[in-house]
């Protein structure tokens with residue numbers, strides 16, 4: 001939410017300032033804008049970030065199926081048999097705070113029956129941002145945990161980086177569902193077990209960052225800056241801060257991990273760490289015990305990072321010119337059989353071009369591997385690749401800068417579906433970057449927390465979408481179904497301006 005509070009001005013009495021209206025695309029005509037014959041037959045799955053409804057629309061922009069849930073939503077994944085998993089914003093989430101707050105994962109049948117749910121929203125933990133459904137039906141979750149200022153200090157984090165509320169590193173848990181609710185945690189990985197610091201030689205995790213790219217610098221981040229109380233109250237009133245935000249927990253969220261994907265062929269997990277402007281890959285073939293250390297698993301490296309990319313300054317190699325990612329989102333492996341299979345796609349929200357101008361970009365990279373399938377980590381210098389394999393860069397004129405949220409994924413025919421999240425704009429592009437389908441969501445979510453505030457700190461970004469997924473016509477969940485526009489179509493709202 002820092003990104004947002006940097007740009008948002010106080011709305012004057014009775015309206016949203018013109019520059020915000022532009023940035024949030026509130027002045028744009030909504031609905032379908034472009035559908036060419038090259039648009040890929042199928043449907044698009046998405047929801048507004050402030051809504052509890054998930055829509056499946058056809059290429060004409062008509063809703064052909066909807067799931068009504070009871071909470072505000074983030075990510076969602078459609079299974080081959082038509083079941084839908086969603087990340088839900090639990091209204092009882094306490095302590096933790098930030099864009100992407102969730103607290104529950106829920107499973108619905110195609111017809112909208114709640115089949116299973118798992119809640120993790122308490123004093124000690126809050127699941128947030130994203131999850132992954134594994135082929136065996138287990139669910140990988142990104143979870144904040146809480147460390148007191150004393151614990152952070154003892155682990156080597158410097159005092160100027162420790163908010164009064166302490167810090168919230170992430171852990172990844174794998175939950176084996178038990179129907180109809182709850183589950184058993186069968187695997188865990190804690191970022192906190194893999195930290196390094198180069199400040200205090202008396203602590204066991206002392207080391208030279210550039211010698212240990214497999215470790216995470218515990219002193220990442222900027223000096224904690226508390227907003228002045230008036231500024232903070234104004235931001236709150238404008239909806240720029242998430243629930244539970246206090247002056248004392250600004251900066252507690254160390255990583256803001258906002259995407260997770262699982263690769264069953266490699267038995268690895270990829271994470272997007274926007275506060276580092278990096279993506280990290282970890283081994284999942286370890287036991288929980290091995291995941292806490294540096295040995296074991298297929299890689300032999302336990303839970304240490306197997307691979308990282310995007311900003312080598314985080315391990316003290318290279319300089320600003322070697323930073324490629326900027327507060328990125330939605331890292332995913334390209335699926336087997338798809339053009340670019342095995343590569344990673346990333347929505348690089350704030351890519352700085354050679355002129356220093358910031359654009360949003362979809363970035364596809366090919367992580368370098370040796371003949372044994374091990375990532376190539378050089379003795380010195382940035383971890384490769386030096387350049388992406390493919391990119392699409394928004395031009396900031398017809399295209400928008402999408403500073404936060406957003407998503408992108410490769411399709412089977414080599415096209416890419418993009419979601420410019422803050423503006424709620426979805427586009428399909430070809431490999432050559434030709435736009436073949438362009439849709440501007442007309443839906444402003446109406447789901448509210450018990451205190452009447454929206455579930456996420458979208459501020460003026462009323463059409464915001466966290467994730468969108470293209471569902472091809474031959475996807476088993478929709479194949480053979482006669483999907484027609486529902487009647488009536490869901491209600492749309494105009495932004496209050």
Ligand SMILES: O=[N+]([O-])c1ccc(OS(=O)(=O)O)cc1
Nearest residue numbers: 099100258404405456457458
């Ligand atoms: O405003 N939101 O709704 C919001 C903001 C930030 C956020 O985190 S991010 O990493 O996905 O940008 C999630 C939701």
